[in-house]
Amino acid sequence: MVRWEPGAAERLQKAALELFATRGFEQTTAMEIAESVGLTERTFFRHFSDKREVLFHGQQLLVDAFLAGVDAAPPDASPMEIAASALHSATTFFPAERRAHSRLRQSIIDQNPALQERERHKLASIATTVADALRRRGVEDMTATLAAESGATVFAIAFTQWIREDEQRSFADIAAEVLRELLSLTATASAKLPR
């Protein structure tokens, strides 16, 4: 489990989210974020290279959660089972008490194309990292990419569902359902391909 220390980085992050949501991302400066929690702009830049990075703080912890899931898969697991294990491990990064935070963060990202691009880049780089981990377990090159990308797709769809206003289920339950849907989707196409 990931622990969230009530340190300066976390206080700045929380304040930034609130300011971005109320005033808008573009209209909020690093100094305003820092001052709103009694810190200096200098302290802000000791923790974050720019205000955009506030929204992506902790990304490595998410990557680590995916990788821990790869390691946790039994030696005889198939490539897709390893990807599923990585996905399941990543869901522990999003306990119920993070849902409000994730929802707020996403609403800010949805309003800014540059942030959307950064988020896409983040997901792409997680898929690349998981694919590399699969290769280190001996999974063939293309298969590793396919399994990791499929896992990332399931992750993204499950995340979008998890933060919906009326959603009550856990991230893990939703991810498992989306994964099952992917497996049944591809199963019904196995019989006849267009060529």
Next chain:
Amino acid sequence: MVRWEPGAAERLQKAALELFATRGFEQTTAMEIAESVGLTERTFFRHFSDKREVLFHGQQLLVDAFLAGVDAAPPDASPMEIAASALHSATTFFPAERRAHSRLRQSIIDQNPALQERERHKLASIATTVADALRRRGVEDMTATLAAESGATVFAIAFTQWIREDEQRSFADIAAEVLRELLSLTATASAKLPR
């Protein structure tokens, strides 16, 4: 089949690719591109909003190729079969004679993070468009996204393989192989999920 008229846009595009590849994307101006084929900067900007867009000219034709494949799928096709049909249709956009062009274009994109982001955005928007087309055929929301994203993943992996220096097979053959690999990959995981 898509036809490439030998018009100004195509001449500018061809010249731009060569200049980007030899001098570098950042180091090449719109005026240099235009002058290299005896055209004016003004003509350049009648065709392209900026030099980055030269590399993404014709994107709508690719989107249309995907959508034509959705339409071509029989009424009783499963969601993944429709996505496969879209994928197969998109491969007609990349005949053997485009391989050198595609290879050159990719080598330019690989050297520039902003171009990589634009390319990721392009692929994401193709997946979104195909998912919407699946929904219009009555496919359920999440299933449509999963099928379209899976098709886009197969497309991206097949494209990367198609432009490899030693690759001889057609885009269609490679895409069919990657798709088969995805189906077999998910089939082996159906039996036991991590939860």
